[in-house]
Amino acid sequence: MTIESARGLPDTGNARPIRRSTMPIQPRHLLVPVFCLTVAACASEPVASATSQSTPTNTANTPAATTSASEMRMSAPPAAASTVRDSNGFDAWVSSFRQRASARGVSRQVLDEAFDRATFQPRIIELDRRQPEFTRAIWGYLDSAVSDTRVRQGRDKLATHDAIGREVERHYGVPRTIIGAIWGVESNYGGNFGSYETIDALATLGYDGRRTRFAEEQLYAALEILANGDIDRDRMRGSWAGAMGHTQFIPTSFNAYAVDEDGDGRRDIWNSIADVMGSTANYLKSNGWQRGSTWGREVVLPPNFDYARAELDTRRSTEAWRAAGVRAVDTRGLPAFESASIIAPAGDHGPAFMVGPNFRTILRYNNATSYALAVGLLSDRLAGQPGVQGDWPRTLASLSRTEIREMQRLLNRLGHGTGTPDGIMGPNTRAGLRAFQRANGMIADGYPTHELLRRIRAAAG
Helix, strand or coil, X not given: XXXXXXXXXXXXXXXXXXXXXXXXXXXXXXXXXCCCCCCCCCCCCCCCEEECCCCCCCCCCCCCCCCCCHHHCCCCCCCCCCCCCCCCCHHHHHHHHHHHHHHCCCCHHHHHHHHCCCCCCHXXXXXXHCCCCEEEEHHHHHHHHCCHHHHHHHHHHHHHCHHHHHHHHHHHCCCHHHHHHHHHHHHCCCCCCCCEEHHHHHHHHHHHCCCHXXXXXXXHHHHHHHHHCCCCHHHCEECCCCCECCCCECHHHHHHHCCCCCCCCCCCCCCCHHHHHHHHHHHHHHCCCCCCCCCEEEEECCCCCCHHHCCCCCCECHHHHHHCCCEECCCCCCCCCCCEEEECCCHHHCCEEEECHHHHHHHHHCCCHXXXXXXXXXXXXHCCCXXXXXXXXXXXCCCEHHHHHXXXXXXXXXXXXXXXXXXXXXXXXXXXXXXXXXXXXXXXCCCCCHHHHHHHHHHHC
């Protein structure tokens, strides 16, 4: 849950009291652009990304194959290219940052603890620059994120911590299976939440200059965590991009949403499963989770469905969708939503889902449709419900980013505007594809395939 789009401090409601420092550091929540194609590593290194629908806003496991989706935020394409910097000048940057932090009221003791042993991490710069060329189909991502192994491990974890999970669910209104699913997708239930010292990671990113604003914001928040005494520097560890602990909070999120669920006087998302579960539930509750409602459900779309309506910003009641011919895929029926969207991650080629407000709350944790779908589906499996029943188009190969960029350029040339070609499938690109498909008598689902690219090439000459 690295760079979230929350604004302001949370409404803690019935949440446990959150200890806050008197240190005059005021963490602010950044709204950082997220490009929701990349399912790169949070706790480890980036791998091929999942091609999926992104949300309509511009806002991270089997350890060997894929890791947390949280780092999707950090793997967004850079606004501008920059030269990889070496360690020359790192100490001077740290010294300058210390002076600025001191001017903001951070104590000498905290600054010494944080920066006396600060070390430049060149590997972090390499990871920050890495942009996978080849995307990973959403079904490949879900195969790993919602694997049978992950389901078994998750059920075991929830059984081990059953009393904690039930109490957290009762208190915050967030199902323990949703908490378990986020835990599983983010860090493989704590098996892979990263080994980088957070201060070193953020100082390296701040010094590098490409993500200075983000990194400095998080460094100030990390200093507040040290001042509070929640964790010491050596144990404040996580991903290369500064996401920490079992469910991968960045420092500003930690300060806003972490809770001392076990009552020991510290908010410890590294070692206390009670604090991990309580903090994750508090985040979701504070960002709009609706008690007693599901995230969504797989559905069957009617013939000749208008896929232009399969976008998250198109919202109708369940009754309106039912009247339009949308039906449940099984005997559980359609969930009762006042504001529901239809998503079809593989277009006409694969399964579709009706999603409601709680799905959008999961997107606040990580603003990628593929991530939120993985959490919802894993939660269902942890609760003993079936997985996806429709068939994914596994024989269709994903387009590379270069091919998507070419497709965008050609669609623009043909008058089906997609915006600036960037190799990323977003709502504008899907709209351009649908326009081309309609103009050529095809099912206008906006899903990119090699055959569709071939036809676009031919049309563009």
